[in-house]
Structures are given as C-alpha cells and as structure tokens.
Amino acid sequence: MINQLVKKIKETKAPIVVGLDPMISFIPKHILEEAKEVSEDPLEQIAHGIYEYNKGIVDRVWDLIPAVKPQIAMYEQFGVPGLVAFKKTVDYCKKKGLVVIGDIKRGDIGSTSAAYAVGHLGKIEWNGKKIAPFDEDFATVNPYLGSDGINPFIDICKEEKKGIFVLVKTSNPSSGEFQDQLIDGKPLYELVGEKVAEWGDGAMGDDYSYVGAVVGATYPEMGKVLRKIMPKTYILVPGYGAQGGKGKDLVHFFNEDGLGAIVNSSRGIIAAYQQDAYKQFGEKNYAEASRAAVEDMILDINQALEGRN
Amino acid sequence: MINQLVKKIKETKAPIVVGLDPMISFIPKHILEEAKEVSEDPLEQIAHGIYEYNKGIVDRVWDLIPAVKPQIAMYEQFGVPGLVAFKKTVDYCKKKGLVVIGDIKRGDIGSTSAAYAVGHLGKIEWNGKKIAPFDEDFATVNPYLGSDGINPFIDICKEEKKGIFVLVKTSNPSSGEFQDQLIDGKPLYELVGEKVAEWGDGAMGDDYSYVGAVVGATYPEMGKVLRKIMPKTYILVPGYGAQGGKGKDLVHFFNEDGLGAIVNSSRGIIAAYQQDAYKQFGEKNYAEASRAAVEDMILDINQALEGRN
Numbered sequence: 284m285i286n287q288l289v290k291k292i293k294e295t296k297a298p299i300v301v302g303l304d305p306m307i308s309f310i311p312k313h314i315l316e317e318a319k320e321v322s323e324d325p326l327e328q329i330a331h332g333i334y335e336y337n338k339g340i341v342d343r344v345w346d347l348i349p350a351v352k353p354q355i356a357m358y359e360q361f362g363v364p365g366l367v368a369f370k371k372t373v374d375y376c377k378k379k380g381l382v383v384i385g386d387i388k389r390g391d392i393g394s395t396s397a398a399y400a401v402g403h404l405g406k407i408e409w410n411g412k413k414i415a416p417f418d419e420d421f422a423t424v425n426p427y428l429g430s431d432g433i434n435p436f437i438d439i440c441k442e443e444k445k446g447i448f449v450l451v452k453t454s455n456p457s458s459g460e461f462q463d464q465l466i467d468g469k470p471l472y473e474l475v476g477e478k479v480a481e482w483g484d485g486a487m488g489d490d491y492s493y494v495g496a497v498v499g500a501t502y503p504e505m506g507k508v509l510r511k512i513m514p515k516t517y518i519l520v521p522g523y524g525a526q527g528g529k530g531k532d533l534v535h536f537f538n539e540d541g542l543g544a545i546v547n548s549s550r551g552i553i554a555a556y557q558q559d560a561y562k563q564f565g566e567k568n569y570a571e572a573s574r575a576a577v578e579d580m581i582l583d584i585n586q587a588l589e590g591r592n
Numbered sequence: 593m594i595n596q597l598v599k600k601i602k603e604t605k606a607p608i609v610v611g612l613d614p615m616i617s618f619i620p621k622h623i624l625e626e627a628k629e630v631s632e633d634p635l636e637q638i639a640h641g642i643y644e645y646n647k648g649i650v651d652r653v654w655d656l657i658p659a660v661k662p663q664i665a666m667y668e669q670f671g672v673p674g675l676v677a678f679k680k681t682v683d684y685c686k687k688k689g690l691v692v693i694g695d696i697k698r699g700d701i702g703s704t705s706a707a708y709a710v711g712h713l714g715k716i717e718w719n720g721k722k723i724a725p726f727d728e729d730f731a732t733v734n735p736y737l738g739s740d741g742i743n744p745f746i747d748i749c750k751e752e753k754k755g756i757f758v759l760v761k762t763s764n765p766s767s768g769e770f771q772d773q774l775i776d777g778k779p780l781y782e783l784v785g786e787k788v789a790e791w792g793d794g795a796m797g798d799d800y801s802y803v804g805a806v807v808g809a810t811y812p813e814m815g816k817v818l819r820k821i822m823p824k825t826y827i828l829v830p831g832y833g834a835q836g837g838k839g840k841d842l843v844h845f846f847n848e849d850g851l852g853a854i855v856n857s858s859r860g861i862i863a864a865y866q867q868d869a870y871k872q873f874g875e876k877n878y879a880e881a882s883r884a885a886v887e888d889m890i891l892d893i894n895q896a897l898e899g900r901n
Contacts, residue, residue: 304704307718325718326725356704360711362725363675370672390734391697392764395613395665402669409616409634416635416671425699427736428762429769453737455701460738460787461780466773471780475770521701 284420284445285488285495285517288382289542291349297581298537300384300519301344301573302549303372304354305333309554311566314339330364333357336569337372340553341379343570344577350382352519352547373419384519385419388450390432396424397435404447405439421446423497423519426475430482437486437494446493446517449482451475451509454499454522472505476512483516491517491543498536500546501527507535510543518544523580524551530580530587541588552576593729593754594797594804594826597691598851600658606890607846609693609828610653610882611858612681613663614642618863620875623648639673642666645878646681649862650688652879653886659691661828661856682728693828694728697759699741705733706744713756714748730755732806732828735784739791746795746803755802755826758791760784760818763808763831781814785821792825800826800852807845809855810836816844819852827853832889833860839889839896850897861885 292298307315310332318332341351353376358369376383389399403422406413424436424447436447452462452472462472476496483492492515498506500522510518518536523529523546536544555561555576556569564572601607616624619641627641650660662685667678685692698708712731715722733745733756745756761771761781771781785805792801801824807815809831819827827845832838832855845853864870864885865878873881 306703319719325721325723326716329716329718354700354704354707356698356700356707356711360707360725361716362711362723363672363679365711365725366672366675388700388734389665389697391663391665392762394615395663398663398665398669402665402671402674407635407638407670409638410628412634414634414671416669416674425697425734425736427734427759427770428764429766429771431764431766450736453701455737455740457738457740461736461784462738464775464780464783466775471770471773474773478769 284382285491285493288349288517288545289491291382292542292545295347295349296585297348298541298545298584299348299577299580300350300352300545300547301340301348301552301577302352302354302386302521302547303337303340303553304357304549305336305553306357309550309557310336311569313567324364326361326364329361330368333361333365334368334371338375339570340573341376341381343574345379345381347574347577347581348381350384350545351376352384352386354386354549370417373417377418382421383419384421384423384448385417386423388423388425390425390428392428393431393435396432400436400439404436404443404445406443421448421495423448423450425450426478430478433482437482440493441486446495448495448497448517448519449475449479451479451496452498452502452505454501458499473508473512476509479516480513483513487515491515495519497521500533503532503535510535510538514538520544520546524548530583531590533584534587534591537588546584548580552580593691594800594802597658597826597854598800600691601851601854604656604658605894606657607850607854607893608657608886608889609659609661609854609856610649610657610861610886611661611663611695611830611856612646612649612862613666613858614645614862615666618859618866619645620878622876633673635670635673638670639677642670642674643677643680647684648879649882650685650690652883653861654688654690656883656886656890657690659693659854660685661693661695663695663858679726682726686727691730692728693730693732693757694726695732697732697734699734699737701737702740702744705741709745709748713745713752713754730757730804732757732759734759735787739787742791746791749802750795755804757804757806757826757828758784758788760788760805761807761811761814763810767808782817782821785818788825789822792822796824800824804828806830809842812841812844819844819847823847829853829855833857839892840899842893843896843900846897855893857889861889
C-alpha cells in the first residue's frame with residue numbers, strides 16, 4: 284500500500300491528504316435538516332449528516348488527491364452510529380480509489396495491539412469466511428508501549444501489504460512535555476524516530492517502508508532532523524493550515540526527490556466555506572469551497588518545494 | 593465516581609477489577625453454536641457470542657467485585673457489531689451496579705481528545721436532548737501527547753464526576769524501551785507519574801483524585817516508587833495472573849490503609865475454566881469457574897495485604 288500511496292502522489296502531483304474530521308459546526312444546515320428525517324435517534328441523525336457531508340466533499344476532491352485521513356475520534360464521539368458513519372466513509376473513499384489512512388492512534392500491549400491491528404488493517408476468519416472489519420489502508424499508532432505494541436501492527440501490515448504511521452513528534456503545543464525530554468542529550472522523539480527506522484527496515488516497500496511516522500508541521504526544525512534519521516520512512520505531517528503550518532515550513536519534511544512526506548489538512552479543507560478566503564462559495568456549495576482549498580494547498584506546497592532548489 | 597469506586601471496594605473488600613477482554617477461543621462452544629442462529633453475518637455472530645459470554649460471567653461475579661474493565665480492542669476488532677457488544681456490555685454491567693472502566697487507551701491533540709472524552713465519558717447535546725454515547729465511568733488514557741491530550745478528559749471528568757487512568761508504566765515486556773529512559777537521572781515513567789499527581793490535584797474526590805494511573809503488576813519495584821510520587825492517585829494495576837503478577841508483588845501499590853490500588857485480571861478470571869485449577873467446572877459452567885477464580889484472587893490479595901504488617 285505504501286507503493287500505491289507513492290504512485291498516487293506522483294500521479295496527482297499532490298503530496299497531501301484531506302483530513303475527514305467532521306464536527307457538527309462544520310456541517311451545512313441543509314444536510315442537518317435532511318438528517319432529521321432519517322431517524323428519531325439524535326446520534327443516528329448526526330451520523331447520517333456526517334456521512335452525507337463527507338460524501339459531498341469526497342465527490343468534489345477525489346480526483347485531485349491521493350488519500351484521505353478520517354480521524355476516528357470525530358465519529359466515535361457519536362457512539363455506535365458514529366462508527367457506522369466512519370466505516371461507510373472508509374468504504375466510500377476506497378470505492379473512489381483513494382488511499383485511506385485511519386487516524387486511530389491506537390497502541391496497547393501485544394495481544395491487544397494485535398486485536399486493533401486485525402480490526403483496522405486485517406481480517407477476521409470465521410466459519411470459513413474472511414471479513415475485513417474496518418479495512419483502512421493505513422493506521423496511525425502510538426509508540427508509548429514500545430515494540431510489543433508496534434510489532435503486531437507490522438505483522439498484519441506485511442500480511443495485508445498495508446501500513447502504519449507511528450507518532451513521533453505530534454503537532455500540538457504541549458507535545459514537548461514528554462517528547463522533547465533529553466535522554467543522553469537526545470530528545471525522546473529522536474529515539475522514537477530511530478526505532479521507527481529500525482522497525483521499518485524489516486518491512487520495506489519498493490522505496491519506502493510500510494512503517495511511516497507522524498511529525499507535526501508546527502515543528503519544522505525537528506522535521507528536518509527526523510527526515511535524516513528516517514530516510515526510508517514516509518512522514519505524515521499534520522498541522523498545516525488551521526494549526527499554523529505553511530508550505531514553506533514543510534520543505535524539509537520531504538526528500539530531495541519531492542517524495543517522503545504527505546501533508547494533512549482537515550478543517551482548512553473540509554470547512555473551507557466558513558473561512559473568509561472561500562466564503563463566496565456559500566454554505567450550500569461547501570464542497571466547491573473544499574475543492575478550491577485543495578487546489579490552493581497543492582499549489583502552496585509545490586511552490587515551496589520548487590522554491591527550495 | 594472515584595468516591596463510588598472507593599466505596600464499592602470497601603463494601604466488597606475486593607480491590608480487584610475483572611477485565612472483560614473476550615477472545616473467540618475463550619467462548620464456550622455452546623454459546624458460539626447458539627450465536628449462529630442470530631445472524632448470517634459472521635461479525636454479528638461473534639459479537640452476539642461475546643455479549644452472551646460476558647453476561648454469563650457478570651451474572652456470577654457482580655456481587656463479589658466493585659468494577660469491570662472491558663478492553664475495547666477486543667470488541668473493536670470485530671468492527672461495528674463488536675462495538676455494539678461493547679456498548680451492551682457497558683450498559684449491562686452498569687445495570688448490575690458495577691463501576692465500568694473503559695480500557696480504551698485513547699489520547700490525541702486537544703480537540704480530538706475532547707471528542708474521545710465526550711464519546712466515552714460525556715454527553716452529546718443535540719436538538720434539546722442529551723445523550724451519553726458509550727457512557728463508561730472511567731477511561732484509560734495515553735499520555736504521549738502531553739497535557740493538551742489529557743486536559744479535555746479532565747474537564748469532562750469534572751463535569752460528569754467521572755475519572756481517568758493515565759498510562760504511566762505499562763505491564764508489557766518492552767514497556768521500558770521508552771518509559772524507562774532516564775531524563776536527568778529520572779525515568780520517563782516517574783516524570784509522567786509526577787504529571788499525573790499534578791493533573792490530579794486539580795480534580796480531587798474525597799480522598800483520591802479523579803485522575804488515576806496505570807502501573808503494571810509486573811514491575812513491583814517501580815510501583816513502590818510511583819505509589820510515593822502519586823499519594824492521592826488510584827492505581828489501576830494490570831498484569832496479575834496470566835501476565836505473571838502475584839498478590840505478594842502487589843502490596844506496595846497500596847497505601848497503608850489498604851486502598852489506593854485496584855488490581856485487574858482478565859483471562860485469569862474470564863477463561864478460568866480453561867486452566868488446570870478450575871477445569872473441573874467444565875466448559876458449560878465457565879461462569880462458576882470465573883466465580884471461583886475471583887474468590888481465589890480476592891483471598892490472594894487480601895492475604896498479601898494482611899501479611900505485610
């Protein structure tokens with residue numbers, strides 16, 4: 284799947300991923316009104332609204348981008364109906380040919396991580412049938428529990444030719460509280476980065492590993508260091524746009540060939556219609572606003588990449 | 593809810609929690625056979641089996657124990673039907689008066705952690721209705737992202753009088769890879785422990801904080817240190833039984849008054865009937881075997897606590 288992701292990035296010339304992280308406040312009123320008709324249950328109404336909203340965006344951006352990244356928390360907060368909308372979103376995006384990165388940030392002791400890995404990337408075998416429960420292409424994983432918590436994911440990745448992105452340096456303001464602590468003069472995130480490179484060596488695709496890393500756009504200097512520590516690792520870069528990262532901050536996350544990183548924007552794309560720059564589209568045409576925001580983001584990043592030479 | 597947990601521990605004289613972490617191989621054949629009748633969908637069959645199996649155990653142990661800890665991964669691996677079984681299990685245990693600790697190990701950047709917190713411990717407000725999506729009493733949380741990732745959980749805990757257990761030192765063999773790294777001569781888990789105490793100070797129940805910690809039974813010496821660093825923190829202790837921890841290893845996790853810790857056993861209880869010590873009960877009477885294993889565990893821990901004086 285890492286080969287497929289790289290191929291799609293080359294084809295679209297768009298090293299970006301759209302974060303499908305719906306919040307109720309993003310969903311246009313006409314969709315929420317329609318959703319009231321489908322069920323008496325508030326959670327089912329919201330879940331219906333989320334799926335229709337996502338579908339509208341995906342229908343207008345799928346041809347421009349290689350991948351989407353639904354953040355499962357934004358679905359899980361609405362209970363079982365929310366997770367039904369998550370699964371429907373995953374399936375719809377895959378039908379559109381998009382690579383789906385499940386932003387699930389799971390991680391646990393061995394047998395438990397194995398269960399998460401099977402649920403999100405693998406298959407259940409039962410009475411002679413094989414079923415893929417959530418069936419994303421990639422999943423994000425938390426490294427705090429060490430190799431025991433990561434290896435079950437890598438095993439499934441090898442079986443299914445799928446991938447993971449391990450949290451190395453996250454984009455949030457307090458990420459340094461533990462991640463920046465110095466161990467023999469070296470910050471923890473570098474130690475985690477070294478482990479990611481090591482885990483990845485045993486699970487290589489053609490040019491990059493099945494084991495990627497998450498490094499926040501908000502920490503460009505750290506991205507530069509981590510790029511060198513993990514040369515064969517694809518870096519998923521959250522924090523562009525709403526969180527403050529800009530195209531020019533991102534060039535060092537990429538290798539010389541313009542590959543090696545994929546930049547996520549969530550609300551900057553999916554709620555573009557609520558921003559001054561795109562408000563002329565209006566709420567009903569929210570998906571057109573998202574398309575324009577995707578085009579602008581691709582341009583911003585490609586210009587930054589060209590400008591570095 | 594921490595007050596309620598302490599009250600129930602005193603009433604039952606059982607500082608233990610039963611981990612409802614079902615695996616297919618634990619479920620007796622007669623339950624799996626019955627489950628085939630309910631649906632054509634393999635995931636729904638398994639989910640039905642899981643819920644019936646849990647219910648059988650809960651019906652035979654609820655009066656002996658204060659709390660249960662369903663591990664969501666063991667449900668999530670079966671997709672949406674698995675999560676339906678998780679939710680039904682939470683509801684059934686609460687109906688039986690048990691405190692429910694959702695072992696979800698979530699943790700993300702601020703807005704995303706807020707979504708998890710609402711989904712598991714809080715309420716959604718929509719069109720004048722309030723709904724609690726998963727509605728556990730406690731949740732386990734991963735600290736790798738720092739305070740940003742924890743505070744949204746604490747905010748909801750204060751609103752709802754619920755609680756969290758933050759991963760400090762996990763029970764698995766490779767937990768030391770990052771958690772034991774020395775920072776100015778002090779291991780990372782101690783630094784996390786200090787933060788847990790600090791977070792907890794702002795969210796106190798009567799004697800203990802809403803913010804608890806997870807420290808593995810497999811590391812008793814570290815438990816002794818962490819007990820001192822976090823005097824007002826309830827410690828959830830996994831790793832008893834199947835993972836190797838014994839009652840006598842656990843005494844230092846407790847305060848002098850015999851409170852301050854709650855020890856989890858999962859397969860040691862729920863799959864007791866598969867062990868030599870309880871195989872006389874037979875597969876059909878699996879829940880009786882679980883009851884006997886609970887009684888033995890309570891005795892083991894209370895004897896160890898008495899023996900320390």
